[in-house]
Every structure is written in C-alpha cells, then in structure tokens.
Amino acid sequence: MEFHVGVISGDGIGPEVVSEAKKVLDGIGKKFGHQFQYTEILMGGCSIDATGVPLTDEAIAAAKASDAVLMGSIGGNTATSPWYKLAPELRPEAGLLKLRKALNLFANLRPAYLYKELSAACPLRADIIGDGFDMMIMRELTGGLYFGERHTEEVNGVMTATDTLTYTEEEIRRIAKRGFEIAQKRRKKVTSVDKANVLDSSRLWRKIVEEVAKDYPDVSFEHMLVDNCAMQLVKDPKQFDVILTENMFGDILSDEASMVTGSIGMLSSASLNDTKFGLYEPSGGSAPDIAGLGIANPIATILSAAMMLRYSFDLDKEADAIENAVRKVLADGYRTGDIMPQPGEPNEGITKVNTAQMGDYILERI
Amino acid sequence: MEFHVGVISGDGIGPEVVSEAKKVLDGIGKKFGHQFQYTEILMGGCSIDATGVPLTDEAIAAAKASDAVLMGSIGGNTATSPWYKLAPELRPEAGLLKLRKALNLFANLRPAYLYKELSAACPLRADIIGDGFDMMIMRELTGGLYFGERHTEEVNGVMTATDTLTYTEEEIRRIAKRGFEIAQKRRKKVTSVDKANVLDSSRLWRKIVEEVAKDYPDVSFEHMLVDNCAMQLVKDPKQFDVILTENMFGDILSDEASMVTGSIGMLSSASLNDTKFGLYEPSGGSAPDIAGLGIANPIATILSAAMMLRYSFDLDKEADAIENAVRKVLADGYRTGDIMPQPGEPNEGITKVNTAQMGDYILERI
Ligand SMILES: CC(C)[C@H](C(=O)O)[C@@H](O)C(=O)O
Numbered sequence: 266m267e268f269h270v271g272v273i274s275g276d277g278i279g280p281e282v283v284s285e286a287k288k289v290l291d292g293i294g295k296k297f298g299h300q301f302q303y304t305e306i307l308m309g310g311c312s313i314d315a316t317g318v319p320l321t322d323e324a325i326a327a328a329k330a331s332d333a334v335l336m337g338s339i340g341g342n343t344a345t346s347p348w349y350k351l352a353p354e355l356r357p358e359a360g361l362l363k364l365r366k367a368l369n370l371f372a373n374l375r376p377a378y379l380y381k382e383l384s385a386a387c388p389l390r391a392d393i394i395g396d397g398f399d400m401m402i403m404r405e406l407t408g409g410l411y412f413g414e415r416h417t418e419e420v421n422g423v424m425t426a427t428d429t430l431t432y433t434e435e436e437i438r439r440i441a442k443r444g445f446e447i448a449q450k451r452r453k454k455v456t457s458v459d460k461a462n463v464l465d466s467s468r469l470w471r472k473i474v475e476e477v478a479k480d481y482p483d484v485s486f487e488h489m490l491v492d493n494c495a496m497q498l499v500k501d502p503k504q505f506d507v508i509l510t511e512n513m514f515g516d517i518l519s520d521e522a523s524m525v526t527g528s529i530g531m532l533s534s535a536s537l538n539d540t541k542f543g544l545y546e547p548s549g550g551s552a553p554d555i556a557g558l559g560i561a562n563p564i565a566t567i568l569s570a571a572m573m574l575r576y577s578f579d580l581d582k583e584a585d586a587i588e589n590a591v592r593k594v595l596a597d598g599y600r601t602g603d604i605m606p607q608p609g610e611p612n613e614g615i616t617k618v619n620t621a622q623m624g625d626y627i628l629e630r631i
Numbered sequence: 632m633e634f635h636v637g638v639i640s641g642d643g644i645g646p647e648v649v650s651e652a653k654k655v656l657d658g659i660g661k662k663f664g665h666q667f668q669y670t671e672i673l674m675g676g677c678s679i680d681a682t683g684v685p686l687t688d689e690a691i692a693a694a695k696a697s698d699a700v701l702m703g704s705i706g707g708n709t710a711t712s713p714w715y716k717l718a719p720e721l722r723p724e725a726g727l728l729k730l731r732k733a734l735n736l737f738a739n740l741r742p743a744y745l746y747k748e749l750s751a752a753c754p755l756r757a758d759i760i761g762d763g764f765d766m767m768i769m770r771e772l773t774g775g776l777y778f779g780e781r782h783t784e785e786v787n788g789v790m791t792a793t794d795t796l797t798y799t800e801e802e803i804r805r806i807a808k809r810g811f812e813i814a815q816k817r818r819k820k821v822t823s824v825d826k827a828n829v830l831d832s833s834r835l836w837r838k839i840v841e842e843v844a845k846d847y848p849d850v851s852f853e854h855m856l857v858d859n860c861a862m863q864l865v866k867d868p869k870q871f872d873v874i875l876t877e878n879m880f881g882d883i884l885s886d887e888a889s890m891v892t893g894s895i896g897m898l899s900s901a902s903l904n905d906t907k908f909g910l911y912e913p914s915g916g917s918a919p920d921i922a923g924l925g926i927a928n929p930i931a932t933i934l935s936a937a938m939m940l941r942y943s944f945d946l947d948k949e950a951d952a953i954e955n956a957v958r959k960v961l962a963d964g965y966r967t968g969d970i971m972p973q974p975g976e977p978n979e980g981i982t983k984v985n986t987a988q989m990g991d992y993i994l995e996r997i
C-alpha cells in the first residue's frame with residue numbers, strides 16, 4: 266500500500282532523528298511491500314525563520330492532506346534563542362498548539378516503559394521499580410487551561426493575568442472512552458486523575474468518567490487526586506496501567522512518569538483525533554545543545570513511527586517488527602550516549618554508537 | 632513569655648499527633664520559661680459533624696485571636712466517608728481553603744528533607760539522592776486556580792465546567808519576596824516554576840519574579856517549566872534549594888518532592904501571612920485507616936510546632952531544641968511503623984514505638 270506521511274523535522278535534533286525514522290520506515294516498506302511518500306512540513310523555529318510565523322495555513326493544509334504526520338522536535342533554548350523574544354503566539358510552541366487544535370488531536374498517548382536492558386538508568390531503587398514498568402498516560406490534548414481564553418490587563422493600576430480552564434462533557438467523554446479502550450488492550454486498569462476536591466472542571470471530569478466507566482465493566486477503575494498521583498508515581502509506579510487525565514495534569518505527570526523510566530530518549534507519543542489520522546513525536550525535546558552533532562538518540566522517533574504504523578495505518582505486524590528490532594539492538598549492546606552505562610556500572614558487551622549507526626543497526630534487524 | 636496557640640486537632644490521626652506536639656511544647660515551656668495556652672478550634676469533618684459546616688465564623692474568629700495555629704489533619708477517606716457526599720463547599724477541605732483565605736495565609740513553606748537515618752526509605756537510588764537532600768518549596772497559597780471563580784452550566788444542552796486562574800502582580804511580588812528571603816538564609820538559589828510558554832498568568836509570574844530577583848543579587852535564580860521540574864525532581868533532586876511557584880503547581884510538586892524523601896511522616900509545613908501569624912501543619916494527611924490506633928508518626932506535627940516557634944514566636948533556640956531532639960531520637964533508633972526498616976534492610980539497634988512513646992522520647996531529649 267501507499268501512505269502519505271507529512272514530516273515535521275523541526276528544530277534542534279529534529280532533522281537528525283527524523284531522517285533515521287524515515288530510513289527505518291523505508292526498510293519496512295521494502296520488506297512488507299509498502300510505499301511511504303514524505304512531504305516536508307515547516308513548523309516551529311525553522312518556520313519562524315522562513316515565514317515569520319511558527320505554522321502557516323499552507324503547513325496546516327499539508328498536514329491535513331497527509332495520512333499521518335511524523336514529527337521530530339521544535340523549539341530551542343528558551344534563554345538564548347531569539348525565538349523567545351517574540352510575542353507568545355509567534356514562538357515555536359504556539360505552532361504545535363495550533364496544529365493540535367486545527368487537527369482536533371484530542372487524545373495524547375504517552376507510553377512510559379522501562380527497557381530491562383536500560384534498567385540501570387532508572388533513578389528509582391531496583392526493589393521499587395522491579396524489572397518491569399509499563400504504563401500509558403492518556404492525556405486530553407485540546408481542552409483545559411492550555412486552550413482557554415486568557416488575558417492580561419491593568420485593574421486599578423495593578424497588572425492582572427487570567428487563564429481559564431473549561432471542559433465540556435463531550436470533551437471529557439471522548440477522551441475517557443479512548444482511555445478505557447486502550448486499557449482493554451492492556452492490563453485493564455484505569456486511574457482517572459483530577460483535583461475534584463477543589464475544581465468544578467474536575468468534578469465534571471469525575472462524573473463523566475464514572476458514566477463512561479460503566480460501559481467497560483471488564484476494566485477496573487479508580488479516581489486519584491493529582492497531588493497524590495505525583496507522589497504515587499515515585500513511591501509505587503508499578504501500580505499504574507492507564508492514567509487518564511486532563512491536559513495540564515497530563516503534561517506534568519507524563520514528564521514525571523517518563524523520567525521514572527530513566528530514558529526519555531526511548532519514549533514515543535501519539536496524538537490522535539476521531540479519524541485514523543495522528544501526529545507522532547518523541548516525548549523528549551529538541552536538545553539544542555547537541556543539535557547537529559549526529560549523536561542524538563533516534564529511538565524515540567523510530568518508535569513513534571512504529572506507533573504511526575499501528576494506530577494510523579493498521580500495520581500491526583510492521584509496527585511489531587520495528588519494536589522487536591529496537592529490543593534486539595539494545596540486547597546486542599548498542600547505545601547512544603544518553604543511554605550509555607554510567608561510570609561504575611557494568612559495560613561489558615556495550616558499544617557506543619551515533620545517531621546514524623543506531624538507525625542502521627535497527628534497520629538491519631527488521 | 633505567654634503564647635496563645637489555636638489548636639485544630641481535626642480528623643483521623645489529627646488528635647493523636649497534635650497531643651504529642653502539645654506535650655513537646657509544654658516541655659519546651661518548662662525548660663525555657665514560656666507558657667503555651669491552647670484553644671481548641673473545630674475544623675474539617677469534626678466541625679461538620681458538630682455544626683453542619685467545615686468551618687464556622689466563630690472558629691475563624693478564634694484562629695484570628697490566636698498568636699498562631701497548630702493543626703493536625705482534616706478529612707477522611709474520599710470514597711467511604713459520608714462527608715464526601717456533601718456539596719463541595721461543605722466538605723472538610725473547604726474549611727481549610729476558607730481558613731487560608733480568611734487569614735490571608737499566602738506563603739506556604741514546605742521543606743522536603745532527607746534524614747540520613749531514614750535514607751533507606753528514599754525510593755531513589757543512593758547515588759542519585761546521595762546523603763543529603765534539603766529543599767524548600769515556597770507555594771503561593773491564596774491565589775490561582777484553587778481560589779478563582781468557577782461554575783458549571785449547561786450550554787446548548789452540554790454540561791460545561793469552568794475554573795479561572797488569576798494572579799495580580801502584587802500577589803506574585805509578595806510571595807516572590809518571601810522566596811528570595813528564605814533562599815538568603817539557605818543555599819541562596821531560587822528556581823521559579825511556571826508554564827510561561829503557554830499561560831498568561833505564568834508570563835506575568837515570570838516578569839514580576841524577575842523584577843524581585845534584582846533586589847537579591849546574592850541569590851542565584853533560574854526559571855523552570857513545570858513539566859520539566861516534575862522530571863528534574865526525580866532525575867536530580869539535589870539541584871534544588873528553593874522552588875518558588877504558584878498554588879496548583881506547588882500542590883503537585885511539593886507532594887512529589889516529599890515522596891522523594893521517602894518519609895512524608897517527617898515533613899512539616901508553615902502557612903504565613905504578612906504578620907507573625909501562621910498556620911502549622913504536617914504535610915501528610917489524616918490517614919483514616921490507622922486513626923485511633925495510637926501508631927501514627929507524630930514527628931511531622933512536632934516539627935510543625937518547631938516551625939511555629941521559629942516563624943511566629945521568634946524562638947529560634949527553642950525550635951532548634953525540638954529539631955535536635957528529633958534527630959537524636961532517630962539516631963537512638965526509635966521508629967514508628969511508617970519509618971521502620973523494610974524487610975531485608977539493616978535493623979540492628981532499631982526499636983519500634985507507638986505515637987505516645989515517640990512523643991515521650993522526643994520530650995526526654997529536649
Ligand atoms: C511545548 C508545550 C506547549 C507542550 C505542552 O505542554 O503541551 C509540551 O510540553 C508537551 O508536553 O507536548
């Protein structure tokens with residue numbers, strides 16, 4: 266089959282890691298008889314440099330015309346990059362928020378997974394993390410505080426800034442359904458996270474999630490307050506299967522959970538809407554400090570391509586092939602710098618490789 | 632001197648732990664020649680049971696008439712307690728929020744401290760946490776999302792809930808000043824946490840904190856995004872000295888940081904306004920599962936009493952005496968159940984004690 270993939274290489278290490286993911290996709294194409302056509306789409310800092318804005322209407326149209334979009338990373342160093350002197354709506358991240366909204370990408374899946382080969386990188390004690398940790402954060406991505414009305418004004422000579430957090434029952438219902446559906450394919454447990462002891466939006470969240478839960482009697486289900494959840498992710502992360510939560514809580518908790526695995530360079534994500542379309546990107550950032558050096562870890566982006574095959578193209582066999590190749594390359598001892606053993610840890614049979622080598626070795630194992 | 636202490640014993644383990652803190656305060660009084668007068672103030676579930684509301688006007692007046700308030704804990708099990716069938720503004724927590732606002736307790740100090748005697752309880756690997764971890768979260772406590780206007784309404788037949796997050800420059804300035812002042816007495820570093828790449832309130836936060844920072848040139852100062860901060864607390868917690876942040880971010884991050892220490896039963900907190908008045912309470916909750924068994928850890932409450940002596944009564948020597956006694960009791964091997972060594976950990980010279988014994992042994996060491 267033929268698939269049209271929009272590609273947002275973006276800024277920083279983005280172009281380097283995306284090019285390895287394309288290499289692997291092409292290998293999959295050869296082996297399984299598919300064709301991937303790529304259309305480069307400008308977003309982020311590179312779009313600001315070229316067009317003055319982080320995302321043009323043409324870029325949105327190109328993304329819409331694709332079957333799915335694969336993204337590297339956008340943005341730079343907020344302290345030193347000239348992009349961060351611009352007005353907020355002209356900065357790189359504004360492009361990403363705009364694209365999420367334009368494509369209605371309300372369901373953000375963020376797996377947090379511990380590779381046993383990398384367990385030495387996990388900051389938690391071995392007896393706490395054990396030898397398995399595999400959870401999924403389902404974050405609502407187009408509502409809440411990040412998309413509410415906001416304004417800054419002078420009230421009686423005092424600067425006052427306001428953001429608003431709004432959720433409708435429909436926004437909550439559709440993400441909740443996705444959360445329970447994903448849980449059915451996993452260990453069948455949903456933890457819905459809110460701050461219902463204080464917020465109206467959280468009380469509506471809780472009510473609707475409870476209604477949805479009734480349709481999934483095979484899935485066990487609990488509520489947890491967000492402050493407690495931030496604790497439990499450190500204290501006993503293995504208790505979680507699927508965390509279902511709103512936009513901002515999901516932003517904070519997914520970053521915390523990714524760090525519990527110790528290897529953010531390994532973590533992919535998918536942002537989905539009601540169709541088969543999706544935007545796939547690594548969980549990590551643009552890492553401007555190592556951009557252009559050819560040493561970034563491309564695995565998260567390669568695994569994001571695997572998620573694209575699975576969720577947008579229904580190519581499960583092909584997605585499995587990528588994920589197995591990644592497991593093999595780790596078992597064979599290949600590591601980029603970010604996942605190398607620390608001084609003092611066992612390093613027998615471990616070989617340090619660069620970005621392109623990692624892509625090649627994964628490709629060879631497909 | 633004579634001090635008037637309002638006492639909110641509250642719910643769950645509250646009365647048990649507060650009574651040990653009073654025991655220790657009385658010991659301090661005897662040794663250093665002070666008198667502590669206690670007035671019991673109803674708040675939380677016990678107030679609901681007695682009066683129908685979580686905090687009466689009389690209770691607020693009694694708190695205002697005190698020199699400081701020492702609190703145990705409020706609330707129960709959100710799933711099984713009848714208090715959680717009530718309307719939100721009639722639940723136990725609503726009393727606490729109302730009291731914070733009524734007394735203008737805008738500055739919440741939450742130390743997160745690792746006792747080296749308890750380092751085995753820390754969920755992080757020894758090489759990450761090292762043998763010291765001592766940070767302070769300065770959380771804004773009377774603004775932001777938890778105190779904004781909120782409403783739930785039907786819009787075209789669809790339930791819609793909204794919360795608002797507002798900060799004025801004055802609210803930001805006063806908490807920022809407190810953050811820098813505290814940092815001056817510590818390791819002189821402030822990390823201001825926000826989500827300035829998205830929120831207007833965070834952009835105002837950043838602007839005002841930068842202005843305040845100029846008045847404290849001896850304090851080093853950085854901004855950090857909240858999602859990144861949630862990661863860094865797990866990855867490298869020792870980088871922090873003072874985290875300065877708004878209400879909701881502080882709620883989430885302080886619970887995460889407390890868990891990094893592994894012993895929330897040891898952590899105190901202070902909520903201060905512009906006067907010498909303060910509300911002092913343990914960071915942990917009401918633990919309804921062990922209420923009435925006499926086995927709860929009273930140390931966090933005893934250390935909260937020490938904070939009261941230091942911040943409200945300017946009795947530094949006396950506060951030191953309590954803190955030293957706590958260190959001694961740990962060094963002497965006394966532990967309540969929650970901080971006992973886990974099976975497999977060294978337990979030589981360790982004695983398990985109950986709530987009252989812990990209070991007695993601390994008292995003896997003053
Ligand atoms: C760049 C930023 C707006 C974004 C977000 O907070 O949603 C990022 O942190 C993420 O988690 O994808």
Ligand SMILES: CC(C)[C@H](C(=O)O)[C@@H](O)C(=O)O
Nearest residue numbers: 462463492724727728777882
């Ligand atoms: C009980 C609740 C309203 C409160 C808060 O979130 O402020 C608690 O979690 C805390 O952190 O003191």
